[in-house]
Amino acid sequence: MKFENSESFARDLDERDPLKAYRDQFYIPKQKNGEDEFYFCGNSLGLQPTSCQRYLQQELEKWQELGVKGHMRGEFPWMHHHEFLVDDLAMIVGAQPQEVVPMNSLTTNLHLMMVSFYRPSASRYKILIEDHAFPSDQYAAMSQIKFHGFEEDALIRLKPKPGKQLLSHEDWKEVLDREGEQIALVLLPGVQYYTGQVCPMKEVTAYAQNRGSMVGIDLAHAVGNIPLSLHDWDVDFAVWCHYKYLNSGPGAVGGCFVHKKHHTDPLMHRFAGWWGHDKSTRFKMGDTFIPSASAEAWQLSNPPILSVAAIRASMQVFREVGGIDPLRKKSVDLTSFLEFLLQTRLSGKLGIVSPRDPSQRGCQLSIELQANPANSKQIFGFLLQNGVTADWREPNVMRVAPVPLYNRFMDVYRFVELLEEGVSNVRS
Numbered sequence: 001m002k003f004e005n006s007e008s009f010a011r012d013l014d015e016r017d018p019l020k021a022y023r024d025q026f027y028i029p030k031q032k033n034g035e036d037e038f039y040f041c042g043n044s045l046g047l048q049p050t051s052c053q054r055y056l057q058q059e060l061e062k063w064q065e066l067g068v069k070g071h072m073r074g075e076f077p078w079m080h081h082h083e084f085l086v087d088d089l090a091m092i093v094g095a096q097p098q099e100v101v102p103m104n105s106l107t108t109n110l111h112l113m114m115v116s117f118y119r120p121s122a123s124r125y126k127i128l129i130e131d132h133a134f135p136s137d138q139y140a141a142m143s144q145i146k147f148h149g150f151e152e153d154a155l156i157r158l159k160p161k162p163g164k165q166l167l168s169h170e171d172w173k174e175v176l177d178r179e180g181e182q183i184a185l186v187l188l189p190g191v192q193y194y195t196g197q198v199c200p201m202k203e204v205t206a207y208a209q210n211r212g213s214m215v216g217i218d219l220a221h222a223v224g225n226i227p228l229s230l231h232d233w234d235v236d237f238a239v240w241c242h243y244k245y246l247n248s249g250p251g252a253v254g255g256c257f258v259h260k261k262h263h264t265d266p267l268m269h270r271f272a273g274w275w276g277h278d279k280s281t282r283f284k285m286g287d288t289f290i291p292s293a294s295a296e297a298w299q300l301s302n303p304p305i306l307s308v309a310a311i312r313a314s315m316q317v318f319r320e321v322g323g324i325d326p327l328r329k330k331s332v333d334l335t336s337f338l339e340f341l342l343q344t345r346l347s348g349k350l351g352i353v354s355p356r357d358p359s360q361r362g363c364q365l366s367i368e369l370q371a372n373p374a375n376s377k378q379i380f381g382f383l384l385q386n387g388v389t390a391d392w393r394e395p396n397v398m399r400v401a402p403v404p405l406y407n408r409f410m411d412v413y414r415f416v417e418l419l420e421e422g423v424s425n426v427r428s
């Protein structure tokens with residue numbers, strides 16, 4: 001799309017946006033003056049669908065009226081509650097419904113997946129992860145390594161080439177060529193949380209598996225943001241959270257994908273709980289664990305219903321909008337408009353860390369202010385005071401995520417205007 005640097009152009013884009021009505025299905029936090037905030041933190045905590053309260057209320061009332069009978073009765077019996085999500089989640093991550101399950105939280109799921117898919121031997125014991133991976137992922141990987149009796153050298157942190165901030169496809173291939181025989185597990189970031197870069201998941205998965213390693217993906221910043229095809233890419237497992245782009249509330253239950261090819265492996269190691277037991281005989285309460293022939297086998301406990309209900313509310317919006325493709329289409333325009341305005345109005349005053357090719361990034365742009373840290377912090381403070389909610393990473397990077405479900409082109413336009421004002425205030 002060809003962009004123009006003007007407010008009327010931004011307003012016109014909003015007017016013509018086929019998804020513009022969806023903003024009304026979310027609560028937008030307010031500024032002190034009563035106006036909507038310019039909210040760009042959907043990559044950290046997605047906003048609340050207006051329907052969410054009703055979904056939760058329904059379950060609370062059911063508990064009031066039915067007590068334990070709620071497990072079997074009502075429109076969404078608790079016994080099967082998570083099953084009402086799997087079709088939508090499968091659509092969002094590109095999986096078959098029996099390959100996905102909402103459960104636990106992201107880091108817990110990562111550990112449970114590593115119990116099954118990180119099975120180190122004396123010669124093949126390493127985990128490959130990207131440098132600057134989200135801390136929780138690093139801690140989880142390192143603690144698994146130590147749990148198995150290996151040392152720090154077993155964690156390979158893949159760094160970009162000197163002078164670069166982004167990893168290239170080649171970087172992944174090189175390390176796999178060099179150390180592939182020793183790598184037991186590759187942990188890919190679907191979208192890197194700091195840079196917003198999309199990982200070439202399909203290619204790296206095939207490359208790593210050809211060298212004998214398992215591949216898992218952390219989709220925290222990818223799910224609900226970019227199209228995914230986990231099943232066709234043959235990914236072994238994936239984990240994600242529902243509170244970022246999937247708008248299901250702080251600390252929402254997480255998600256997990258296990259490829260079908262692993263579902264009936266009789267030698268599979270896993271930590272087991274009663275909710276993973278084959279459903280047809282679960283309530284016979286037998287002494288022997290018989291796993292479900294699906295990703296549900298990895299469940300431990302019966303799930304927190306209120307959280308699952310909030311995810312249902314969110315999924316309803318994704319279903320109505322027609323899935324990821326229409327969102328992605330708007331997202332590319334929205335973020336490209338942000339990039340265009342930054343380049344046009346603030347050139348030389350900031351750098352963009354995220355990839356410049358829209359196909360290699362999600363909705364987020366990571367913006368590096370070219371000012372000293374104190375001034376940068378002051379600029380960010382000015383934005384906060386003027387109704388912008390974005391994310392700050394020391395020493396001078398701002399992560400800005402325009403979300404196609406509820407952000408407008410005008411939000412992006414105002415943001416750049418305010419940033420320009422902030423930058424010139426500090427300079428003068």
Ligand SMILES: *Cc1c(COP(=O)(O)O)cnc(C)c1O
Pocket residue numbers: 105106107108134136137193218220221241254
């Ligand atoms: C947000 C995020 C997490 C958060 O983990 P929780 O277990 O949900 O607290 C983990 N990893 C990545 C990459 C994230 O972006």
